[in-house]
Amino acid sequence: MHTLEQLRAGALAGARHLKLACGLRDFPREIFELADTLEILDLAGNELTTLPDDLSRLTRLRVLFCSGNPFEVLPEVLGRCPALQMIGFKSCRLHTVPDAALPPTLRWLILTDNRIETLPAGIGRCTGLRKLALAGNRLTALPPEMAACTSLELLRIAANRIAAFPDWLLDLPRLAWLAYAGNPFCATLDAAWQAEAHTRPVPWVALATDGVLGEGASGVIHRAAWSAPEGARAVAVKLFKGEVTSDGLPASERAACVGAGSHPQLIPVLGEVTGHPADTAGLVMALIDPAFRSLAGPPSLDTCTRDVYPADARFTPATALAIARGIAAAAAHLHQRGIVHGDLYAHNILHDGEGRVFLGDFGAASFVSPADPARARRLEQMEVRAFGCLLEELAERTAPGVLCDGLAALAARCLGAVPALRPGFDEIVRHLDGLAVAA
Template identity: 60%
Template sequence: MQTLEQLRAGELAGAVRLQLRCGLTEFPREIFELADTLEILDLSGNALASLPGDLQRLHRLRIIFCSDNPFTELPEVLGRCPALTMVGFKACEIKTVPATALPAHLRWLILTDNHIEQLPAEIGRCNDLQKLMLSGNRLRALPPELANCSKLELLRIASNRLPELPEWLLAMPRLAWLACAGNPFNEMRTAASPQVRSIGWNELQIQHKLGEGASGIIHQAILDGTSVAVKVYKGAMTSDGSPAHEMAACIGAGRHPKLIPVLGTIPDHPERLPALVMPLMDPSLRNLAGPPSFASCTRDVYPEDQKFSAATLLGIARGIASAAAHLHAQGIMHGDLYAHNILNCGKGNAVLGDFGGASMFEPGTAYAAALQQLEVRAFGCLLEELLERCDAQLPQLRKLALECLQQPPLARPLFAGLLAQLE
C-alpha cells in the first residue's frame, strides 16, 4: 500500500498499480500524473462518494476497486474508461446502477453487499462479461437481456429477493459456477439437515491460526484430547453469500470420504460469531491450484511446473465426481467446484472443501437437473485443466471432458453417470 504523501511527492512516477487507504473524501488529482502507466487502482476503505468526471484520462486503467466507500450510485464515468475490464464496488451503499456506468469491455463486475434493486437491461450488451457478483443486494428480478452475455461463467446472486430462477439463466451456454442461496425460491432446508453436536467454546483449547479465507478464519484446537480445526465466520456477507447458508450446506452434506465432515457447531462464541468444528486434515493435503488471477478471470492458476500422472489425475477425477454426486443426491449444489477448493495429497487422494457458494435445491423439481448440469460444466473445466498438465493422452477422459462442456447444458450428463464412466 502506498501513501498520499508519496503520490504528492512524485515518488510513485511510473506506477502500474496504486493502492491508497487513508480516509480520502475526494479523489486525489495527482493520480492523473500516472495516466501513462497506471493499470490497477485500489481506493477501497476510504470515504469517497464520487469519482471525477474525467476519470477516462487514466487511459490505461484496466482494474478499479472502490469497495467500502459510501457510493450510492455506480459512477457513470466508469463507462467512459476505454480500457476498463474489472470493476469492484463491494460493501458500499449503491442503490442505482446506470446503464452508462458499464464499461464496453467489462469482464468482471463485483457489486456484492449493496442496496441494488434493479440492473439495467443494457448489461446484456457486455459481450465480454465472464464474472458477475451480486450477492447481498435487493434484486427481485434479473434482466432477461443478461441472457445475451454468452461468455458469463460465474454468477453470484445469493441473499437477494429473487422469487424464482429464470429458465433462460439455466440455459446459458458457459455458466458453471452459480451461487443462489438465500432467495425466496431457495430457502435453507434446515429440517432435512442431519443433527450435529453442539460444542461449547470452553470445551476447546484454541491454538494457532491455520489459515484465513473470504468467509472466516481457521484455527487449530484441542477437543477431548484430539486436534481439530475450528472455523470462525466473520459474520459479514462474502462475495459468495451468507455464512449461514455455507454452514447449512456443510452440515446438510452429511458424511462422505471426499468431503470434510462437520463435528459440531459452536453456539456460544465470545463474539457471538457462527463457528464450526471439523477434523484436522492430513498435513500432506494441499490446494490443487491457486484461485483465478486478474488475467485468468474464471480459471484457476497452477504452478508452471505442475504435472499429473494418469493415475493421479484419475484419482482426483473419481474422488471429486463421487463427492459431487453425493452432494447432488442430498439436494446441494457446491457452486464453487474449482481446483483451488480441492485438497490433494499429490497421489490422487482429493477432498472437496469450501461451501461458501453452495445452494440447496429440491431433487426432482423442474430446475434440479439443470442446476446439476451447470456444475457438470465446472467439472469439465477441471478435467480440461488437469488434462493440460498430464503427459498421458487419456482419450476416453478427454471425450468425457468434452461431454461435460457441451452446449446446450441439457446435453451434459449428470454426475451419477459420470462416476459410472470414471469407475
C-alpha cells in the same frame, strides 16, 4: 500500499498499479500523471462518493477497486473508460446502477453488499462479462436482457429479494459457478435445510484453539484440541464471520456442510460450536493431514475465472484420474442430496499428491428441492461445466497417453455449449471407472 506524499512527489512515475487508502474524500488529480502506464487503481477503504468526469483519461486502466467507499450511485464515467475490464464496488452504499456506468469491455463486476434494487437492461450489452458478484443486495429480479451475456461463467445472486428463480440462467452456455441461496424463491427450502442440519453440540469450553490454519471470506479456521468425553483429539474449528460474503450467507454454508453427510471426499463435520462467548457460530471438523494442500490457487485478475496452478504442476495419469474420480463422486453425492456446491474449483480441493482428495468450501452452496427434478437436473448440468474446467486443467498437466486423451475427451463433453447434452455426475463417475479399467 502507496502514500499520497509519494504520488505528489512524483515518486510513482511509470507505475502500473496504484493503491491508496488514506481517508481520501476527493480523487487525487495527480493520478492523471500516471495515465500513460496505470492499469490497476485500488482506492478501496476511503471516503469517496464521486469520481472525476474525465476519468477516461486513464486510457490504460483495466482494473478499478473502490470497495468500502460511500458511493450511492455507480459513476457513469466508468462506462467511458476505454480499457476498463474489472470494477469492484463491494460494501459501498450503492442503490443505483446507471446503464451508462457499464463499459462495453467489462469482464468482471463486483457489487456485493450494497442496496441495489434493479440492474439496468444495458447489462445485456456486456457480452464479454464473465464474472458477476451481486450477493447481499435488494434485487427482486434479474433483467431478461442478461440472457445475452453468453460469456457469463460465475454468478453470485445469494441473499437478495429475488421472487422467482430465473430459469433462463441455466441456458447460458458457459455458466458454471452459481450461488443463489437466501432469496424468497427458496426461503422455505433454505429454512428447512437450516432447521434439519443437526449435528453434535460441542461446548466452546471443551475447545482449546492453537493457531490459525486458514481464513476465507466466510470465516477463520483454527487448529484446536477438543476435550471430548471419549478422549482428547486434535480438530479444526471454523468460526463464521456472520456477514454476507461475496458468495452468500454463512448460514447456508453451515447447513450444506452438515447436510452433506458422510463421504470419503468430504471433510467430516464432527460437531457444532455452542456457548461461544461472542455467540459466534462454528463447526468442528476433522483435522486433515498436513500432507494435503490446495490443488491450485484462486483465479487472478488476468485469468478471471480460471484457477492458477503452480508453474511446475504435473500429474501422473493415475493421479489425475484419481483426483477426477474422487471429485466427481463427491459432486454426485451432493447433487443426490439436493446440494449445489456452487464453487467447484481446484482451489477448493485438497490433495496429497497421490490422488487422494477432499472437496471443501461450501460458502457458495445452494439447495434444490427433490420435488423439482427438472431444475435439479439442469443445475447439475451447469455444475458439470465447472467439473469440465477441472478436467481440462488436469489433462493439460498430465503426461500424454491414453488416460490423458480420455480425460480431455470427457472434459469436452462436460464443457459442451448445450447444457442439456452434458452428462450427469453419476455417468461421469462410471466413465472414469471405465477409463481406469481400460488403462
